[in-house]
Amino acid sequence: ETGVTQSPTHLIKTRGQQVTLRCSSQSGHNTVSWYQQALGQGPQFIFQYYREEENGRGNFPPRFSGLQFPNYSSELNVNALELDDSALYLCASRQMTRTYNSPLHFGNGTRLTVT
Amino acid sequence: AQSVAQPEDQVNVAEGNPLTVKCTYSVSGNPYLFWYVQYPNRGLQFLLKYITGDNLVKGSYGFEAEFNKSQTSFHLKKPSALVSDSALYFCAVRDSVNNDMRFGAGTRLTVKP
Numbered sequence: 001e002t003g004v005t006q007s008p009t010h011l012i013k014t015r016g017q018q019v020t021l022r023c024s025s026q027s028g029h030n031t032v033s034w035y036q037q038a039l040g041q042g043p044q045f046i047f048q049y050y051r052e053e054e055n056g057r058g059n060f061p062p063r064f065s066g067l068q069f070p071n072y073s074s075e076l077n078v079n080a081l082e083l084d085d086s087a088l089y090l091c092a093s094r095q096m097t098r099t100y101n102s103p104l105h106f107g108n109g110t111r112l113t114v115t
Numbered sequence: 116a117q118s119v120a121q122p123e124d125q126v127n128v129a130e131g132n133p134l135t136v137k138c139t140y141s142v143s144g145n146p147y148l149f150w151y152v153q154y155p156n157r158g159l160q161f162l163l164k165y166i167t168g169d170n171l172v173k174g175s176y177g178f179e180a181e182f183n184k185s186q187t188s189f190h191l192k193k194p195s196a197l198v199s200d201s202a203l204y205f206c207a208v209r210d211s212v213n214n215d216m217r218f219g220a221g222t223r224l225t226v227k228p
Binding site: 041105107109 | 147149151156157158159160161164166205209213214215216217218219220221
């Protein structure tokens, strides 16, 4: 069973630039979520994709956008980077069920530093 | 909105002693509660979950959690701590409206030899 993989592991960008982070879901999972974890804090929900459509979004501005592909892999795009975007970005996948008891399976994250 | 709170930033225990990491929740409707652990420079790993049923939930690595509806708590426990249990622990609740998982701020557990 292949777990969730993210790339790159580290990234340094300049304020105002754009960034794309990538994620491959765990095999058999059809739902992918993205979280932002600032230093010393818990993960904050950015959005979730199911069947290639966004079906849930947290309190993040539109410059945070995403895609889910037919093979359930996903991208997180952030435009007009700000210093406060510096964080660990976590991708998580799960199998969507009618109940809500399926746990998230996380990748190891991408550490983004904005200077 | 659903939320969880972890009242302790840091918990220190001696190896071999029992450990408890506290979590309280605030939900409307049935709570779907989870515990995750995070090691340095890694993603979160699922430990256990409460959906319905027995109030004592058993999970990975010898951890268990006790669901208490009257106290709205879901404390993580282990009878005998190991040095390798030292990590950051997160309590979380599923928000069925937004389809997201809401995490607490985390508790850093340090187990000393």
